[in-house]
């Protein structure tokens with residue numbers, strides 16, 4: 001394990017030293033000794049700035065035999081017969097990483113009467129799909145699901161476990177990671193693998209303003225969750241590959257203190273995550289009525305309308321239409337941001353889109369940094385004209 | 398009924414930036430605030446207190462100045478608070494944070510229900526709650542958007558999923574993490590501020606905890622290590638169009654046609 005050692009005698013400008021820590025973790029104790037308090041995140045910024053004062057000391061790490069842990073496992077999230085597409089995206093990522101270290105790609109699926117669903121997975125390139133099919137697993141309840149996960153890991157010892165950032169995934173992954181006293185990195189946006197099977201995990205922190213590169217060097221398995229639409233799903237192949245392996249688990253391990261009373265369907269609205277084309281209305285829209293400009297354009301383009309947080313807060317649109325860090329992550333083929341400033345919290349939810357067009361009257365607007373086509377102009381002039389143009393073009397055809 | 402709420406102090410702004418060359422984080426001032434999601438957790442607890450005569454305790458793990466969020470919780474109606482603080486907790490990742498909190502919560506006494514916010518705005522993981530539940534060996538439900546009912550034996554909650562809600566009855570003690578939809582948090586009350594201004598904020602340190610293995614706390618107890626932090630990459634290709642609105646809209650319409658969207 002490692003720690004930061006403070007060389008007290010090298011401290012000159014006390015103020016400057018304290019200030020270097022973005023987390024306010026440096027403080028002088030009554031005896032004038034500089035210490036790192038509980039706020040320390042081990043970001044090592046202090047070491048970089050004052051290498052003479054702060055030293056990184058690596059003790060002997062508790063070693064795990066990394067060779068004993070083989071495989072990249074993907075948890076298959078499904079609800080009422082439908083596999084959540086994030087699961088396929090993760091299989092694609094798992095395949096790429098597994099090939100680099102010559103490990104298999106395994107999938108874990110649990111539920112009740114799920115053979116058919118499990119077979120679906122064989123069209124996406126997994127080597128082996130482990131199926132736990134039990135009546136007690138019909139609905140998601142945390143204890144039985146965690147127990148199955150534990151059983152699977154104990155028997156198969158995967159090096160890496162990838163879980164989609166769905167409600168179930170974000171509840172299940174931490175529970176199981178804690179059970180194995182291992183690390184879990186949430187909402188990774190970049191994943192890669194080292195030759196020694198260590199997983200490179202990169203994720204945004206502080207509302208996307210900074211990126212953190214995280215390792216789990218001394219523990220296995222290495223857990224990561226990834227949101228929907230971060231990675232690309234592999235194409236479905238006609239033939240199946242790999243095999244299903246049915247697993248059993250003792251009934252007493254599936255006991256639960258939870259009873260599912262009811263599952264209510266929410267009214268099904270098409271979600272912006274599934275849209276190929278999105279038009280976004282930002283705060284440049286001065287009145288709620290003005291939104292008709294965006295709806296008309298959306299109609300012509302067959303697009304879905306989405307928005308930024310201020311418009312949600314104003315109550316002009318449904319919260320499910322918010323893009324961004326506290327909203328949804330989207331990755332459409334085309335997104336047109338109209339009167340959006342491009343705050344990092346917004347951009348974090350859309351900058352993986354294939355084509356980004358932005359209209360903003362401010363030539364310095366931040367959204368232009370991520371836009372492929374930056375259009376400097378007034379939405380009140382451009383949007384109606386654009387809609388008319390498109391209508392005309394359609395008539396000509 | 399005893400309810401424990403986990404709250405955290407976070408930076409007052411997320412507008413932090415990183416200097417690409419030096420890797421140093423630029424921040425304006427040192428202001429910090431209560432994690433906004435935790436306000437919903439406190440409000441949920443205080444409503445249960447008003448309704449069911451529960452006792453509400455709050456706990457936070459952090460540096461000494463994190464006391465501020467406990468004071469704020471008092472002003473919203475929490476009865477008791479506790480600061481979990483020790484140098485040995487420095488550098489804690491999710492696992493070590495959740496473990497320390499589970500030890501601290503046990504130390505504070507009896508609990509029937511533990512409430513966490515959905516996530517923090519700095520760590521932003523939404524994992525601490527479920528991991529605490531694991532260490533306390535109690536069931537948990539994440540993303541709770543409504544409480545239907547609670548009695549001595551159990552609680553009935555709505556778990557929010559993408560396309561459905563699952564209504565679960567969970568035996569107590571248990572842990573829930575709550576979403577913003579659950580309630581509207583009240584503002585801190587001036588009356589309670591006066592009333593609680595000299596209420597003690599007990600501290601729990603490493604030596605008070607049952608598990609005294611230093612390897613389970615702080616950096617030692619953290620399986621994940623931050624190798625590096627850096628600014629998000631700037632995007633590349635960029636064509637800028639300026640000029641008369643009519644021309645711009647024509648040009649854009651043509652572009653959309655070329656891209657086969659029209």
Ligand SMILES: Cc1cc2nc3c(=O)[nH]c(=O)nc-3n(C[C@H](O)[C@H](O)[C@H](O)COP(=O)(O)OP(=O)(O)OC[C@H]3O[C@@H](n4cnc5c(N)ncnc54)[C@H](O)[C@@H]3O)c2cc1C
Nearest residue numbers: 282283284308309324325326327339340341345361378379
């Ligand atoms: C923790 C945290 C999480 C957040 N999460 C999110 C999130 O998930 N999603 C989100 O969207 N925001 C989020 N925000 C808020 C975010 O920081 C911004 O405030 C928000 O995205 C700004 O929205 P906007 O671009 O619509 O509005 P503004 O920032 O007000 O931008 C409006 C833009 O329109 C331009 N404009 C004005 N009039 C015209 C006109 N007539 N024609 C053309 N252009 C015009 C202006 O130049 C300006 O650039 C979050 C903030 C925090 C602190």
Ligand SMILES: Nc1ncnc2c1ncn2[C@@H]1O[C@H](COP(=O)(O)O)[C@@H](O)[C@H]1O
Nearest residue numbers: 403458513514516517520522523524525
């Ligand atoms: N240091 C802490 N002290 C107390 N509670 C915390 C702490 N960190 C996280 N929590 C709780 O766990 C929830 C989720 O945090 P996170 O996993 O960081 O997103 C928060 O809303 C809090 O309720």
